[in-house]
Amino acid sequence: MKKLLSLSLAGVLLVAFTGGPVTAQQQRYDSRQQQSEQQQRRSEQRDTRQREESRGEESQQDSQAAQEDTRERREKIEQKVAERKQEVKQEVCERKKEQLQRVIPKLATQATALKDAIDRVYDNVQGFVESEQVVVSDYEAKKASVDEAQAEAAAAVGVVEDYQFELDCDNPNVGEQLDGFRLAVTQAREALHAYRDELVALIQSMRAQEADNADQQGENQNGSGDDSTGADNAPDEEVGNGQ
Known part of the structure; x- marks a missing residue:
């Protein structure tokens, strides 16, 4: 009995002495x-942040690559x-060149032909005045x-x-050349119109003078004898409109 009690006490003491170190060790382990x-x-x-940062960098790189690709395509x-x-401009210029090569000589020919026609009428008017001895008060002016x-x-x-x-078509000043030719044609047209108008005014003055002379002759003859007058002898040439 005493031996059993001794063993129990020894066990209690062992637990008492060993309980503290075991608990501290457990705490250190925990x-x-x-x-x-x-x-x-x-x-x-940290790994998660790195992966997120890596994905962000990759996304940014992808975005930059996409922008670069878009810029290159644009x-x-x-x-x-x-x-x-440039091709269309060249094609248009070539077509205009063909048209101008036909139009420019034609415009010059038309201007010359119109001037010659007015000149012929003017020559006839002067010949009529000289041959018929027509007296027009303001003829010389x-x-x-x-x-x-x-x-x-x-x-x-x-x-x-x-x-x-x-x-x-490769000349950047081709527009100025065209403007110069247009101006020359416009000035020629205006000059021909002015020439025609002055000649028409002269013919009208001559006809008015002839009509006055005919009326005067009719009054002098008191309606007897020949009713014909020189009015019908005035030049009847028509001067073109010059359009």
Whole structure:
């Protein structure tokens, strides 16, 4: 009995002496376990952040690559559009060149033909005055105006006839060349119109004078004898409109 009691006391004492160190060791173990878990969590969090940052960088790189690709495509499209515009401009210029090569000589020929037609009428008017001995009070003044208009028309038509024009589609100043020719044609047309108007005014003055002379002769004859007058002898040439 005493031996059993001794063993029990020894066991109690053993537990009492060993209980403290075992608990401290367990605490140290638990602490290390917690630290390990915390380190693992921090490591996982760091890995997660790194993956997120990596994905962000990849996304940014993808976005930059997409922007660069878009810019390159836009530049290619703009280049193609510019090249096509140049091709169209060249094609239009070539068509205009063919048209102008036909129109320019035609305009010069028309201007010359119109001036020659007005000149013939003017020659007939002067011949009529000289042959019929027609007396027109303001004939010399009106003839001087016609002569001046005739000289200006001849000079303007000469500019159109002698105009040197070479259409070069590669020449950036081709528009100025066209403007110069248009101006020459416009000035020739205006000069021909002025020439025609002065000649018409002269013919109308002559006809008015002839009508007055006929009326005077009729009054002098008191309606007897020949009713014919010189009014019908006035020149009947029609001067073109010069359009």
